[in-house]
Amino acid sequence: MYAFIPRKRRKLAPPTEPAASAQSQHEQDDSESTDFKLAILASLHPNKTSDVLLDYLLAYDGSVEEATAALASSPKDALPPKRSTVTGYQSSLSSFARPAQADGEAPRPAKAVVKKGRTLHLYSPEDIEAHTPCSIIHNFLAADEADALLKELLQEAPSFRKETFQLFDRTVESPHTMRFYVDSQDEAEAQRTEYVYNGSYVPDVTQTRAEMLRVSTKVQTAVNKEIDRRTRERHPGGEKLKFQSPDAWKPNASFVNCYDGAKESVGYHSDQLTYLGPRAVIGSLSLGVARDFRVRKIVPQVDGSSADAQGQIAIHLPHNSLLVMHAEMQEEWKHSVAPAQTIDPHPVAGNKRLNVTYRCYKEYLHPRFTPKCKCSVPAVLRCVQKRAATRGRYMWMCHSGYTPGQKGCSYFVWADFDVDGRPPWAEGYKGNVNVPTAQAVDDGRGNTSNMVNE
Ligand SMILES: O=C(O)CCC(=O)C(=O)O
């Protein structure tokens, strides 16, 4: 399930464990600053689209005050005066060098291909592969298989719901609908009563439908091939990343999203790793109306620098395309589906885009094993995304406060994971490597006394 941006902007309850909580509070505040600003703008300007709000925020160098003053005097959906031009069709970027890679780290583009405030549109599999942590397979299914799956999903879509979440004392709804599916009836029952998302059980978990299951085996084969190829061609030394699972990827759950019309969207977020584990891979199949999937790299924050030094990349997702979000994605990038100005109706789906995100839930991350917070709720797994001193480290935190009507606690511990992303209770555990890197210690900006439970 997503961690929607506004959900993460809420400040935690006052810390009760000074060392640990100081860290968690700092991380919470630091890592979500832009998202937090966007939530404020969204609450002040409810009839502006999230895209417009982001444009204003970027145009006014992150100043909420200036952006809100400009928004207040602008007509609906007007663009900000200082807004940079959007780059349109981009046929090829292959002149850019391949990433320089440090040992054990995720590959990085050799130079930023998109500047702050700009959107770079990518269409070709080569460009997407080279400049984002994703790869794409166009025309993934035979045309009739894609139509059969689309028809099944269109039958399901009326039962989808908007997700609600808590923003300070307001309950907010996601601007699209979705439903969660798991591959067996037993698992659906277990999910309803054992798995916690943002502090609550999800009552509406359904067994994966026939076409979704049939397609799942094809997605499994394709994603494993893509993981092998990408590891061989793009990872340092052709090795999997630190914390990435060496096991074959086997989907057993999916979130299915429906975007009905141009305005439906999902805000910038990283997917929750709580049940997928570190360096998760997700196979995302798009059907119906073509939409833009936007990604932006999370830039480490050093000396109060802007965390939005880079612009965003829009990946065009046509009907019947399989996007693989690779192991580099969730920890280091955020993604969204922005509202569109216009859409081309699809002959079968009309104005709707259906999207199945196939995921691999790990048995050893079942909530019966994972740490519980002081509210006695299974904790959420997060990764430090921005703060330079601890970037890339995993932590378990309380997530209850993100559920409407509930207050959270200040629970925080560093997570214990081995090189294969296994926790200590998993078979074959090789020893904790979730420790500060040399880089993090050298940065010297982190208060090392905050590094608890090591
Ligand atoms: O609709 C999409 O392509 C992305 C959906 C998404 O981000 C998610 O399910 O977490």
Ligand SMILES: [Fe+2]
């Ligand atoms: Fe997502």
